[in-house]
Amino acid sequence: MVNTERSVLVRKYFEEKKFVDSSIASFNNLIDKGMQEVIEENKEAEPAIIPHNIEKFKIRFGRITVGKPEITEADGSKRPIYPMEARLRKISYHAPIFLEVSSYINDIQRENFIAEIGKMPIMLKSKYCHLSGLSREDLIKRGEDPTDPGGYFIINGTERVIINVEDLAPNNFMVESDGPGQATGRYFASRGSYKIPHSIEKKKDGMYYLSFTRAKQMPLIVVLKALGMIKDEDIMKSISTEKTYDEIILNLFEFVEIKNQEDAIDFVSKRVGIAQAREIRIERTRELIDKFLLPNIGMDASFRATKARTLCKMLKKYIDVASGAREGDDKDHYMNKRIRMSGDLLLDLFRVNFKVLVGDILYNFQRIIKRGKLPSIKVIIRDKLLTSRLYSAMATGEWVGGRQGVSQRMSRTNFLDMVSHLQRVASPLSTTQENLDARALHCTHLGRLCPLETPEGTNIGLRKNMAMLCSLSQASDENEVLAKLKTAGLREVA
Secondary structure (H helix, E strand, C coil): CHHHHHHHHHHHHHHHCCCCHHHHHHHHHHHHHHHHHHHHHCCEECCCCCCCCCCCEEEEEEEEEECCCEEECCCCCEEECCHHHHHHCCCCCEEEEEEEEEEEECCEEEEEEEEEEEEEECCCCCCCCCCCCCCHHHHHHCCCCCCCCCCCEEECCEEEEECEEEEECCCCCEEEECCCCCEEEEEEEEECCEEEEEEEEECCCCCEEEEECCEEEEEHHHHHHHCCCCCHHHHHHHHCCCCCCHHHHHHHHHCCCCCCHHHHHHHHHHHHCCCCCHHHHHHHHHHHHHHHCCCCCCCCHHHHHHHHHHHHHHHHHHHHHHHCCCCCCCCCCHHHEEEECHHHHHHHHHHHHHHHHHHHHHHHHHHHHHCCCCCCHHHHCCHHHHHHHHHHHHHHCCCHHHCCCCEEECCCCCHHHHHHHHCEEECCCCCCCCCHHHHCCCHHHCCCECCCCCCCHHHCCCEEEECCCCCCCCCCCHHHHHHHHHHCCCCCCC
């Protein structure tokens, strides 16, 4: 009786959901929100060379949209294309990307148009695919297998799947204990195209040091003072109001001669190695702190106080773990991991290549300006550039950041093999190193990852597969979450 009920539940689950629902949701999220976020990051471009009679020239990018998959025949005619035709004719299943572009001369609009900037590979069964919402009979008419789950792409007639990548959660301060009195604190600050590693460590001299981008082993107390937290009392209270840490008093005493924010910034600039006049040096260091220190919190001067308080809380956690008052973080715990699906990985690819396209538009514009002409922006957009770069990564599997094997030819040995390939999760760790803890089965894998399906040999434990009933949530907007928490009574620290 129990088995019958269980089989009914499983059947009911798969009537409503597919194995690849999370991948499809990730791709839909990319088209609906992700691509527009990239445009917002790069919404203005200013050429370095402009005609002499013009004071200011700007190119602005507006709304981005993606059409439905289509094919342009040899005679120039366009018509919708279905996946089976793409497979048989060895062509790609893609849709045009349209972007609103406008140019301004001295803040007065010169031209405004919608241009096709390239082609986006479309995931089968996503809401931008022609197969979305078709009945069983219609799918058979179109030459498709009605039980095919989708979740893959067709590039030059080849079915390719983007492998999910397991990564450490960004914007999460993790401290691992290295023995009595010793610990390692790491933090990956992520915001848009910025992904900046930060680390906190304690040296033998008893000083606490912070490292980020060019600022290597910077005394943490000096960084706090550079952020505007000058008073020793404020630093102590921000770290903890319950107890006094002797280690902090030692650090405060060491840098007691730094009495104001400018001196602290100047100290940082000298350590970084900026060799210019004091005013320029301080200005450049301020920019470095605002842009590259905890960019996820904010990237202008108004966020300095929040950054200082965050660093104090991170230091408190570091001291507690090092002293044994608190347990260290387990980086193999799935709470500290995130799975980057096809939408996130394609977003990385689009972000890098859109910047290349903007650079190309500016280069072509400046080249024509040198000839003494003022070109129309419509003429200088090369749509083939973005398309070829996206397709090169999809066809070879070589991704931005030097990762390889992200896109793979889909295995069609049998139905279960195909489903297994679509559910694969790869770790970015090297297969040649031991990494014993990363390869071991962790109790938090239960219900999320399959405990049995992993290859033998060097890949064991690094290449995993999602559990059959596992579904992944999409990343939520931090501002929306904060707004809801504030309505529930969350107060911001003054």
